[in-house]
Amino acid sequence: MAEDNAVSRKRNSKSPREQGARNAAILMLAVGEESATTIFSGMDDFEIRDISREMANLGKISSTEVENVINEFTEAVGSGSAGLIGGWGATERYLMSFMDEGRVRDLMDEMRGPAGRTMWEKLANVSEDILANYLKNEYPQTVAVIVSRIKPGHAARVLAALPEELALEVIERILIMDNVSREVIESVEDSLKNEFMRNLAAKQKRDSHELMAEIFNNFDRSNEQKFMDLLDKRSHDDAERIRSLMFTFEDLKKTDDKGIQTILREIEKDQLPIALKGADDELLEMFLRNMSERASKILEEDMDAMGPVRVKDVDEAQNAIVMVAKRLAETGQIVLAEEGGSDDFI
Numbered sequence: 001m002a003e004d005n006a007v008s009r010k011r012n013s014k015s016p017r018e019q020g021a022r023n024a025a026i027l028m029l030a031v032g033e034e035s036a037t038t039i040f041s042g043m044d045d046f047e048i049r050d051i052s053r054e055m056a057n058l059g060k061i062s063s064t065e066v067e068n069v070i071n072e073f074t075e076a077v078g079s080g081s082a083g084l085i086g087g088w089g090a091t092e093r094y095l096m097s098f099m100d101e102g103r104v105r106d107l108m109d110e111m112r113g114p115a116g117r118t119m120w121e122k123l124a125n126v127s128e129d130i131l132a133n134y135l136k137n138e139y140p141q142t143v144a145v146i147v148s149r150i151k152p153g154h155a156a157r158v159l160a161a162l163p164e165e166l167a168l169e170v171i172e173r174i175l176i177m178d179n180v181s182r183e184v185i186e187s188v189e190d191s192l193k194n195e196f197m198r199n200l201a202a203k204q205k206r207d208s209h210e211l212m213a214e215i216f217n218n219f220d221r222s223n224e225q226k227f228m229d230l231l232d233k234r235s236h237d238d239a240e241r242i243r244s245l246m247f248t249f250e251d252l253k254k255t256d257d258k259g260i261q262t263i264l265r266e267i268e269k270d271q272l273p274i275a276l277k278g279a280d281d282e283l284l285e286m287f288l289r290n291m292s293e294r295a296s297k298i299l300e301e302d303m304d305a306m307g308p309v310r311v312k313d314v315d316e317a318q319n320a321i322v323m324v325a326k327r328l329a330e331t332g333q334i335v336l337a338e339e340g341g342s343d344d345f346i
Helices: 002-012 016-031 033-040 045-057 063-079 088-096 101-112 119-123 128-135 140-149 152-161 164-175 182-203 208-217 221-234 236-245 249-254 257-266 269-276 281-289 293-306 311-330
Strands: none
Touching: 016 033, 016 045, 016 063, 128 140, 128 152, 140 152, 140 164, 140 182, 152 164, 208 221, 208 236, 221 236, 221 311, 249 281, 249 311, 257 281, 257 311, 269 281, 269 293, 269 311, 281 293
């Protein structure tokens, strides 16, 4: 009885999180080293750290406490209150236990690819330009089979994006096409799965430098400079790569007057005077000349009336406009010309 009371007092002194880690540590010791190793392999680093710390500090555990923990666990599992949580990480770990790494990666890439249960549902989520770019190198009969099986609206956009001669031949082949055998359909599906979808999934993986450039774009000015300087000292090549991928407010000079007009239509108007307080004369002039005389006069008056503006507020306003410009550039609504004269899309 006294032992039970001691166990109870020890439990009451811990937070739920601490008690959970202690219970897990006791279970790990109770199931033995081999089973504990298997369980640990399914945990993340933070869980392993917390439970390992508890295991190291457990000392001698009474049989009563061990029994209580096991009983609580079995009751929770039996009643369903413990629940089960699935996810990409858990699925990948299970697959890795009985499949080679390359096959698991292919499966996970395929599952994480464009949404859809069947190959044809997946194709519905691939843009017509990407799909047409792939199909233009295929045999017209193969293209005809694929186009005939996707939704009409999507098919129309794909045909319009194909070279005219190929598109016409595909149309003619669809018109005379009989029922396509299951073997042909399966062959086309395999080709799409093994070549197109796998390559598409690989291309969709984010480049780490692109990701960091986007993160740096969202830093305020002082933190951007601080971390860039630190990275420059440690890895100059990485810092240069990130700089080349970053899109700044000053990069808006790379677009033309039509692009500036498009940006003006999309941004929040109250952000513009704040953003332009931190711009040079060239960029300010670009915006002013693409506004009506009345609007440009109001903008200049607003900038004069607001007086000094915090750098933080300028950074936030410029970043908001940069995000709009990036979205417009990515969808092809504006073009940013690289220095040297050639046009490019970002």
